[in-house]
Amino acid sequence: MEYFTISLFNGVVYGLLLFMVSAGLTLIFGMMGVLNFAHASFYMVGAYLAYSLQKIFGFWPAIVLAALLVGILGMVVEAFFLRRVHRYGHAHELLLTFGLAFIIAELVKLFYGNYPLNYRVPDALNFAAFQVFGTDYPVYRLLMGGISIGMFILIYLLLTRTRVGIVVRSAIYRPRMAEALGHNVPLVFMGVFGVGAALAGLAGAVAGAFYTTNPNMALELGVIVFVVVVVGGLGSLEGAMLASLLIGLISSFAVGIDLSLIDFFGLFGAREWAESVGGVLALKISSLSATIPFALMLLILLVRPSGLMGEKS
């Protein structure tokens, strides 16, 4: 029971963080029709910037500033890089974002070194929120979850309740018609790109202090976020939310499950046979936890290629 409750909390919080990054990725995909390989790099830049800025401005101001700066970086990337190669087609855009991800990773190594940073949750925030079955539950995890939920509500209200939101949704669907109705669509796209990047930056700034901040974090998270977006349905915000939570929970539960197929066969009295076979049957779920999301993605692609909430096209 303790294991279950803690895994549930951890999974939800991790899922919410995944959502902050995948929200931008899926929105940008809906807009440009291209997966932005550099998206998780915004997450990493957020963490590194927050680390540097907190020494000057303190923890919270640094997090806000880092998110804003990453947002600006995103807008620059859209307006001065992606928009220029757009007319050459998707392949060029894809290559550009790919290259960008490498450049960002190398720059980070150049300035900060190729090892994990000592970026930590400040002591003032490093205490237990409550106890679950005698174990302290860190308040910072709850804060991360709260920030993600806050961002989700904010984006949702922005998209559904405001005129800007209506323009964004229309422009994603029919950019040329939206422009013919007098809306500056290139500006809208730049804004969406900026907001998506800022969200990823915010996630990095917040999560970098709790998990690790190192030059590989973009790559590691990027792969998972890619899975989230495919599972949720490319371009679907609700799908990204659902898939983020799903994958967050799966990752969190799988780590602690020490069962293998041997135990499964044991249920039918074939434990000894299974143990003698060994091999695949002896693989523990916990040691597979990193691959489960990919298995899920493969499964989704096979049975429902448009993703959980994707359009049927």
Next chain:
Amino acid sequence: MTESNAPLLEVRDLHAYYGKSHILHGVNFYVGKGEVVSLLGRNGTGRSTTLKAIMGLVPPKSGKILLNGRNLAEARTYAICRAGIGYIPEEREVFSNLTVDENLRMGQQSSHDGAPEWTIEQMFEYFPNLKERRKTKAGNLSGGEQQMLTICRSLLGNPKVLLIDEPTEGLAPKNVAAVEEATHDINRRGVSIVLVEQKLAIALKVSTRVCVMGHGQIVFEGTPEELAGNTKILKEWLAV
């Protein structure tokens, strides 16, 4: 011609391409204030392309698009709309993922110097169907309702000139009448119209002037009476 009585919209020697294929070979026509000008012609003669080129959706290669004497040929599409030109495409292009209300709000723009102003309530007077369905996703509307929605959406941008591409195509007779009626009323309230229309009878009835297009050029320009009496043009450029 002095600036004051210059036409509201004038297209001068407009050339446009799709990739390498040359579609518009120097289109010339004008629309005076309060006029309804129809562009007629066989399929594929470039009528839709002319409207798209005016909107900057197909970039003009050369030529001028003058609105009140100001050249818009190199302006961005959104700026052309804001300058006072509304566009209703042939394919309707409603935002299916948005409700009727949201589609209408997408069209709203502040009024430009002296252009007639429209409200959502007025739109519902023209087409009461839409009012009942204002919370419906536009993708679930019938073809006729979608056509009404696109007309209203563009009108809410308070245009001086409205470009309408085959508004009655594929509509039931009842809806054809409603659209025709609305078009007439919109014009009466001071919006000039460029109408691309396949049905000669409708064009002759609603237009102050008609232009016939052939091979990417205007091959005839005159009043509806002049066209109706010109069997040579009718035969050569319009008979199917």
